[in-house]
Amino acid sequence: MARDDDSGLRDEFLAEAQEIVEALSRDLLVLDQAEKEGTTSAEQINDLFRSVHTLKGIAGMFGHPTIGAIAHSLEDLLDQLRLEKVALTAEVLDVLFEGVEHFQRLLQSEEESEAGIDLDAFAQRIGQSLGVQDGGATEDPLRALGLEEAMLSVLTEYEEHRLRANVEQGVTIFRVGLRLPLLSIDESLESLKEKLRSLAEIITYLPSMDGGDAEHIELVVLIASTSDKEVLEAAIPFEGTSVEEVNRRDGGPMSLGPVEEPQTTDLTDLIAAAEAAPSSLTHAPPSAAQLSGANQADPLSVRSVSNTVRVEIDKLDHLMNVVGELAIIRSAIFRISERFRSESAMRELSIELHRINRGFERNLLELQNGILDVRMVPLGQVFDKLARIVRQAAREHGKEVRLVVSGKDTEVDKLIVEELSDPLMHIIRNAIDHGIEPPKQRDMAGKKPTGTLALSAYQRGKHVVIEVEDDGGGIDHEAILRVGIERGVITRDAAAELSREEIYNLIFTAGFSTKSSVSDLSGRGVGMDVVKTNIARLGGIIDVDSEPGIGTKFTITLPVTLAMISALLVRVAGREFAIPITSVREALVFEESEIRMVEAREMLTLRGSSLPLCRLREFFGIADAPPPERQFVVVAEIGSRRVGFLVDELDGQQDIVIKSFGPSLQKVKGFAGATDLGDQRVALVIDVPSLVEESGMQMDRARLWAGGGV
Amino acid sequence: MSEAKLAIHQTDASEIVRTAHEFLAFSLAGESYALPLPSIREILKAPPITEIPRAEYDILGIISVRGRITTVIDLRRRLHLEEGPLTKDTRILLVDRGDEVIGVLVDLVHQVYRLHPDEIELSSVMGSDVSDHFVGIGRPGGEGSETLLILLDPIALLRRN
Numbered sequence: 001m002a003r004d005d006d007s008g009l010r011d012e013f014l015a016e017a018q019e020i021v022e023a024l025s026r027d028l029l030v031l032d033q034a035e036k037e038g039t040t041s042a043e044q045i046n047d048l049f050r051s052v053h054t055l056k057g058i059a060g061m062f063g064h065p066t067i068g069a070i071a072h073s074l075e076d077l078l079d080q081l082r083l084e085k086v087a088l089t090a091e092v093l094d095v096l097f098e099g100v101e102h103f104q105r106l107l108q109s110e111e112e113s114e115a116g117i118d119l120d121a122f123a124q125r126i127g128q129s130l131g132v133q134d135g136g137a138t139e140d141p142l143r144a145l146g147l148e149e150a151m152l153s154v155l156t157e158y159e160e161h162r163l164r165a166n167v168e169q170g171v172t173i174f175r176v177g178l179r180l181p182l183l184s185i186d187e188s189l190e191s192l193k194e195k196l197r198s199l200a201e202i203i204t205y206l207p208s209m210d211g212g213d214a215e216h217i218e219l220v221v222l223i224a225s226t227s228d229k230e231v232l233e234a235a236i237p238f239e240g241t242s243v244e245e246v247n248r249r250d251g252g253p254m255s256l257g258p259v260e261e262p263q264t265t266d267l268t269d270l271i272a273a274a275e276a277a278p279s280s281l282t283h284a285p286p287s288a289a290q291l292s293g294a295n296q297a298d299p300l301s302v303r304s305v306s307n308t309v310r311v312e313i314d315k316l317d318h319l320m321n322v323v324g325e326l327a328i329i330r331s332a333i334f335r336i337s338e339r340f341r342s343e344s345a346m347r348e349l350s351i352e353l354h355r356i357n358r359g360f361e362r363n364l365l366e367l368q369n370g371i372l373d374v375r376m377v378p379l380g381q382v383f384d385k386l387a388r389i390v391r392q393a394a395r396e397h398g399k400e401v402r403l404v405v406s407g408k409d410t411e412v413d414k415l416i417v418e419e420l421s422d423p424l425m426h427i428i429r430n431a432i433d434h435g436i437e438p439p440k441q442r443d444m445a446g447k448k449p450t451g452t453l454a455l456s457a458y459q460r461g462k463h464v465v466i467e468v469e470d471d472g473g474g475i476d477h478e479a480i481l482r483v484g485i486e487r488g489v490i491t492r493d494a495a496a497e498l499s500r501e502e503i504y505n506l507i508f509t510a511g512f513s514t515k516s517s518v519s520d521l522s523g524r525g526v527g528m529d530v531v532k533t534n535i536a537r538l539g540g541i542i543d544v545d546s547e548p549g550i551g552t553k554f555t556i557t558l559p560v561t562l563a564m565i566s567a568l569l570v571r572v573a574g575r576e577f578a579i580p581i582t583s584v585r586e587a588l589v590f591e592e593s594e595i596r597m598v599e600a601r602e603m604l605t606l607r608g609s610s611l612p613l614c615r616l617r618e619f620f621g622i623a624d625a626p627p628p629e630r631q632f633v634v635v636a637e638i639g640s641r642r643v644g645f646l647v648d649e650l651d652g653q654q655d656i657v658i659k660s661f662g663p664s665l666q667k668v669k670g671f672a673g674a675t676d677l678g679d680q681r682v683a684l685v686i687d688v689p690s691l692v693e694e695s696g697m698q699m700d701r702a703r704l705w706a707g708g709g710v
Numbered sequence: 711m712s713e714a715k716l717a718i719h720q721t722d723a724s725e726i727v728r729t730a731h732e733f734l735a736f737s738l739a740g741e742s743y744a745l746p747l748p749s750i751r752e753i754l755k756a757p758p759i760t761e762i763p764r765a766e767y768d769i770l771g772i773i774s775v776r777g778r779i780t781t782v783i784d785l786r787r788r789l790h791l792e793e794g795p796l797t798k799d800t801r802i803l804l805v806d807r808g809d810e811v812i813g814v815l816v817d818l819v820h821q822v823y824r825l826h827p828d829e830i831e832l833s834s835v836m837g838s839d840v841s842d843h844f845v846g847i848g849r850p851g852g853e854g855s856e857t858l859l860i861l862l863d864p865i866a867l868l869r870r871n
Contacts, residue, residue, distance in 0.1 A: 321777030575761070620763030661772070662810040664781045664868075668765045676774040682760040 013062035014107060015310055017055060021103045024051045026384045028100060029391065032093055040088055042162065042201060043193070048096070049078040049158070055103070067106050069119065073126045074099045080130055083161055092129045097391075098122065145173065146247050151206060151220070159204045159222075166201065166224035174200070174232060176221040177242040185217065188238065192221070195235050200225030222246075313414055316375055320564075320657055323368050328678040330364060333357050372561055375415075379457045379466070380408035382421050389425050390453060393432040400439050400450040401432055407457035412464050413561040416538050420466075420558075423531040423542075427468050427554050428453065430528075435472030435552050445549065447471065462560055469553040475546040477503045484512060504544045508532040536638055536689035538562065539582050565658065567675070569651035569683065570634060573622045576683040578656055578675055579645070583636050583688040587650055590631040604633065604644055611635065614695040615646045620670075636688045643692045658685050669694065733848060735820040735859055736803070739791040742859050743816075744823065744848060749864040751804040751811055753819055756796060773813060775804065782813035788867070807868035814868070823850045823859065830861065843867035 027047050034040045056071035074096065080086040102117050142152070142164050155163065166173060180188045189205065196202060203222040225232060233243045334357055340350035383405050394401040412420075436442075436451030443449050454469045477500065484490045484506045490498075498506075506512055507528045535542045540558035559565065559582055567578035568587070588606075595602050595613065602613040613633070617623050633644040656675040661668070672687040733744035754775070759782055761771035768787035772779050782802060786794055799818040804811050825848050832846040843866035848859035 324777050622761075622763055659777075659779045661779060662781050662812075664783075664810055664812060665762065665765060665769070665772075668762055670764065671762070674760065674772055674774075674779045676777055676779075680757045680774065682772055682774050682779070684760065684762065 010062065011312070013058060013064065016058055017064075017067065017103070017107055020051050020055045020058075021100060021107060022381070022384060024048060024055070024103070025100050025388050027051065028093070028096055029384075029387050031088075032097075032391065035088055035090070035093060041197070042082060043197075045078060045082045045088070046158065049075065049082055052078060064106070066117070066119070067103060070099055070102050070106075070122065073123060077126055077129055079158070082158055084165075086130060095122075095125050095129050097388075098125070142167065147173075147222075151222075154206060155204060162201065162203050162224070163222070166203070171201075171224045171226055173203075173246040174223050174225060174229065175244045175246050176223060176232070176236065177244075178219045178221060178236075178238055179216050179240045180219060180238060182215055182217055191237060195237060196223060196225075196232075199227050199232060199235055311374065313375065316371055317659075319371050320368075321659075323364065323371065324657055324676055324678075326364055326367075328676075330357060330360055331678060333360070368564070372564060375413050375561065376411035377414050377417050378408060379410045379412055379417065379420075379464075382417050382424065383408055383455055383457075385421055386424055386428055386455065389428055390432065393429050397433060398438060399432060399436050401436055402450050402452050404452060404454045405456070406454070410457040410459055410464055411560075412558065415562050416558055419534065419538055423534045423556075424455075424466070424468065426527055426531050428455075431468065431470040431472065431552065435470040435474075437473050459560065460557075464558050464560055466556040466558070467553060468556075469551060471551040474548040474550055474552050475504065475507070475544075476548045477546075480504065480506050484509075487512060501543075501545070504546060507544065508542065533689065533693075537687075539565065539580055541638070562658065564655055566653055567656045567685065568634065568653055569677075570632075570645075570647040571649035571651055572616045572620070572647050573625050573627075575622060576651065576677065576681065577616070577647075578654075578683045578685045579634060579636065580672070580685070580688060581653060583638055585635040585637045585642065587632055587634045590633045590646060606635065606644075611642055611644045612695070613644045613646060614691070617646070617648075619691075619695065636692060638689045638692045641692050643695055645686075645691075656683075656685070731824055731826075733823050733825060733859065733861060734803070735823055735857075736801070736816040737818045737820065738785055738789070738816055739794060741791075742820065742857060743785075743862055744859040745803070745805060745862050745864055745867075747822055749806050751806055754802045754804065754813070756800045756802050756815065770815060773802070775813075780804065780811060780813045782815055783868070784815050786815075805864050805868060807865055812868050823848065823857075825850060825859075826852075828852060829855075841866075 027044065031040060031044050031048065034044060052071050052074045056068055056075060059065075059068035059071055077086070077092070077095065081088055081092070086092065099122070102122065105117060142160065145163070145167055152160075163173065178192075193202060200223040203224060206220045206222075207217060223232070229243050229245060233241065236243070333353065337350050337353040337357060340346035340353065387403055387405070390401055390403045393399075431453055432451075436453070437445065437447075439449035442451065452471045454467070456469075457464060457466045459465075480503055481490075481495050481498075485492055485495055489506060489509050489512050495503075508531070509529060512529065532542055535556055535558070538558055539562065540556055542557075543555045544552065545555075546552040566581040568581055568584050570577050570579060594604055596605065597603070598610065602615075604611045604613055611633075617627060628648050632647050632650050634647055634650075635642060635644050654677075656677075658673045658675055660673040661671070670687055670691050672685045674682050674684050677683055732747035734747050734750050735742055735744040737743070752775075754773075757773050759771040759773055762769060765771070768783050770782045770784045773782055774780070786792070794817060797817070800815065801819050802813040802815055803819070805814050829849050829852055830846050831849070833840045833844045834846075836846075843863050845861040845863045848861050849855035850857050850859070
């Protein structure tokens with residue numbers, strides 16, 4: 001189908017564009033910080049320019065004119081910035097941030113028109129930023145520089161500008177020869193940049209035409225530095241590095257490598273030649289083309305520099321399905337080998353088969369773990385987005401906020417990362433809106449005027465913990481109780497018995513928040529119940545602790561992956577259900593006689609506290625067979641709420657792959673999906689948070705369902 | 711049904727007839743029905759179906775088709791026909807409704823018919839009081855044909871959930 005091709009292309013564009021825009025946003029935040037500290041470097045602006053340029057390229061290829069147009073105007077602005085014709089000010093930064101926001105909005109909305117972007121107004125702001133430009137240099141000092149034609153001809157306009165500027169300022173140009181392993185080329189270049197940052201400006205990297213083998217590449221790096229050759233040599237961490245000064249023509253002898261081309265050509269001719277024949281690059285090996293692609297302002301820059309592939313999560317799900325099928329085959333083979341074992345003639349064969357099957361099982365497990373591993377992405381992806389929110393929210397509220405991030409590399413299932421942005425964004429906005437005080441107020445309280453927001457993540461066993469901590473005004477637990485009682489979330493009597501932890505957890509209760517909040521960022525507590533529900537949906541829990549005057553800390557605990565979870569298999573009226581083990585506290589034998597009625601609800605007493613009972617048979621309306629003599633109670637727990645599910649049988653624990661329902665079953669509540677148990681058995685996976693919620697509120701209505709039917 | 715809606719319905723139906731010349735015929739409560747062949751992905755013998763508590767009445771449950779969870783509907787219930795037992799002839803047709811492949815339980819699968827436009831009587835000529843999913847009547851072999859096929863539109867038939 002033609003439509004599929006289109007949407008495939010479109011997906012590819014969206015994925016790639018999204019990556020670029022995220023990188024842009026990250027770099028822009030770094031630049032913003034650098035601008036405040038007065039440490040901006042030409043390299044930073046250049047990185048931005050390259051990203052925008054690439055985006056413009058692919059927007060053109062995939063037919064996204066609006067993104068292309070915005071990229072084009074941003075490119076103009078960045079170009080002038082890097083040519084130092086426009087100064088980097090807070091206002092210019094705002095325009096850059098606005099541009100990136102436009103990209104995001106355009107990528108998120110299906111139709112361009114939905115994004116609601118006033119392009120004219122944006123163009124006007126770009127125009128204002130571009131402002132006055134002064135004239136260029138008159139004398140070209142590059143003519144005097146002893147660089148060969150082949151090298152000069154591949155420099156971009158900007159690289160030429162930097163080269164010229166450095167020569168004009170009397171900075172010495174060095175030519176560094178490197179031999180780097182292809183496999184780790186990206187890291188090597190990064191570390192080179194890092195090492196040279198304080199010593200020199202990197203003007204360009206060029207692949208050497210003749211060097212390199214299958215595993216290595218030879219590069220020529222032009223740098224400008226006021227340091228000595230020996231200092232530079234010591235700073236560059238690779239073996240086999242040569243550093244040579246590029247002499248001026250009128251100076252001493254040529255210290256450049258062997259060059260066959262005549263070196264007296266006029267520069268303007270060189271540029272013309274380069275423009276007429278950009279193919280000079282295509283003679284280089286692919287790796288070289290990729291490398292220079294990053295520097296070169298031509299269509300080659302669309303090529304990806306990294307050695308990674310992008311995979312749709314559906315494809316991984318498919319592979320996981322295949323693994324599931326293989327596991328079923330494995331158990332079939334196991335059964336056959338067991339059958340052989342009982343026949344003496346086949347005994348030897350049986351042992352052999354058994355051994356082979358064990359090997360199969362081992363490899364299968366490895367395959368499964370491998371697939372799970374591919375799904376993992378660093379939390380940095382979502383943290384970077386949040387950094388932007390922090391900046392924006394702080395500006396909107398006139399607060400000064402420093403964001404401290406740690407544990408960016410902690411890896412979580414891709415699906416979890418996607419679902420985390422919204423809840424985290426909400427918590428962070430709340431922290432800035434209501435947690436961190438305005439600078440003056442902080443000053444009076446004896447705190448630093450700049451508030452700190454710490455976002456950290458770490459892995460603990462099979463879980464990942466994310467903490468959001470602010471050093472703001474904290475939440476007064478008296479105030480929580482007051483609001484809770486006012487809004488009928490809790491009675492005055494019950495309030496008196498709550499522990500400190502329970503009081504803070506009240507803010508996650510539905511009904512605690514109201515929509516009467518003044519701020520569009522929502523008041524403290526507004527929507528926190530939604531945050532909690534979203535986190536619970538991912539199999540996670542959220543807790544809060546606060547100290548008035550000192551700050552507030554939210555702690556989110558999540559499973560590392562959603563793809564495969566441990567579940568308790570139970571049986572009700574002959575049907576199998578799976579309950580995710582993360583929410584199972586314990587299971588016990590059911591004693592009918594222990595039931596007490598509290599406010600028309602069946603309750604069990606478990607170690608001194610009450611446990612509401614939910615009879616799954618009635619609740620699901622599957623009471624077609626009488627319950628067995630002996631039944632069990634599975635105690636499920638979500639946050640501070642517990643429910644006992646009454647089941648017929650416990651079938652043990654098993655690792656399962658949850659598969660979601662198709663759109664046709666979206667309306668059905670109470671299940672997170674289903675899982676294939678093999679032998680054509682499919683069990684429903686119970687969505688514990690939603691059942692806990694529902695059974696709490698709708699015990700009576702469940703009786704209606706018990707009748708079954710329309 | 712409003713006139714505008716009817717107009718849209720007519721285009722849909724004639725579109726189905728124009729593009730799909732081949733129909734898969736099956737029986738349901740003694741009548742013969744047919745779906746456009748291109749919408750049928752697969753025909754399965756009915757495996758055990760896991761029922762879904764509290765799902766809609768005509769949803770029988772889910773099955774796993776090579777690891778993919780697939781919703782199965784009872785076409786008798788959907789078309790308000792009398793209930794029938796599962797037999798050895800019972801089959802599940804995997805039908806593409808656009809955004810999802812749905813399992814459709816039928817009594818018995820007959821054969822594929824290639825229908826010429828002359829052999830199809832569109833529902834639009836039968837008055838305004840017909841269901842969305844009813845495309846028309848197919849008469850293989852033309853007028854006087856023994857077999858009458860009730861032609862169904864898979865999208866309209868399955869998109870309700």
